[in-house]
Amino acid sequence: MGVLEDKSRARTFYKYLSKVYDQVNPFIWNEEMRTEALGLLDFEPDNRVLDIGCGTGFATEGLLNHVDHVYGLDQSPHQLEKAYAKFGKRDGPVTFHLGDAERLPFRDDTFDVVWSSGSIEYWPNPVDALRECRRVAKPGGQVLVVGPNYPNSSVFQRLADAIMLFYDESEADRMFRDAGFTEFEHHTMGPSYNPEIAITTVAQVPE
Numbered sequence: 001m002g003v004l005e006d007k008s009r010a011r012t013f014y015k016y017l018s019k020v021y022d023q024v025n026p027f028i029w030n031e032e033m034r035t036e037a038l039g040l041l042d043f044e045p046d047n048r049v050l051d052i053g054c055g056t057g058f059a060t061e062g063l064l065n066h067v068d069h070v071y072g073l074d075q076s077p078h079q080l081e082k083a084y085a086k087f088g089k090r091d092g093p094v095t096f097h098l099g100d101a102e103r104l105p106f107r108d109d110t111f112d113v114v115w116s117s118g119s120i121e122y123w124p125n126p127v128d129a130l131r132e133c134r135r136v137a138k139p140g141g142q143v144l145v146v147g148p149n150y151p152n153s154s155v156f157q158r159l160a161d162a163i164m165l166f167y168d169e170s171e172a173d174r175m176f177r178d179a180g181f182t183e184f185e186h187h188t189m190g191p192s193y194n195p196e197i198a199i200t201t202v203a204q205v206p207e
């Protein structure tokens with residue numbers, strides 16, 4: 001397990017990274033990729049949408065181009081502070097929760113769309129969290145998860161494994177199946193210097 005697949009360490013990491021996250025982020029997860037991922041989903045403006053690991057709200061902002069309101073959850077108070085500054089802490093278009101992807105504070109069958117970008121790589125038990133995504137999503141709803149694609153070179157694989165979860169399509173198949181999904185597809189995407197840096201899975205929630 002990578003050094004950052006630990007909730008406490010990830011929280012400490014984001015205490016510092018939150019200061020520069022919005023400046024650094026576009027090198028690996030940019031607006032074009034976000035638009036491409038958003039294009040994989042069907043939205044109605046009144047859909048209930050959850051953004052897990054919402055961070056400073058980069059994806060939340062994209063989701064708000066499609067729906068009127070978003071629920072954003074993150075385990076880092078420092079990342080959330082940055083998001084509050086953009087959307088307002090209360091009474092804005094985002095309802096925020098400080099919480100854990102592996103124990104979502106929502107009832108079963110609550111959301112039409114559950115989105116998570118760039119967060120699964122920090123979850124120590126990704127299958128548990130994907131089960132939580134399925135639980136809180138409505139039957140027939142959609143779950144979209146963006147994560148880091150497993151590198152091809154063995155040197156980078158060793159480095160990646162030491163840091164956090166990087167996974168290929170077959171590992172994504174295993175995780176989504178183990179979490180109870182039966183219908184899903186994967187897409188790779190990335191900036192021009194590495195067009196397959198990210199793996200995005202869109203899953204239908206079983207009826």
Ligand SMILES: C[S@@+](CC[C@H](N)C(=O)[O-])C[C@H]1O[C@@H](n2cnc3c(N)ncnc32)[C@H](O)[C@@H]1O
Nearest residue numbers: 053055058059075076079100101117118119122
């Ligand atoms: C790379 S940032 C992604 C932020 C945002 N989703 C985006 O698209 O830019 C990863 C976020 O996941 C959050 N995170 C990591 N582990 C988490 C967990 N177990 N539960 C909730 N959030 C978590 C981190 O605090 C961080 O804000």
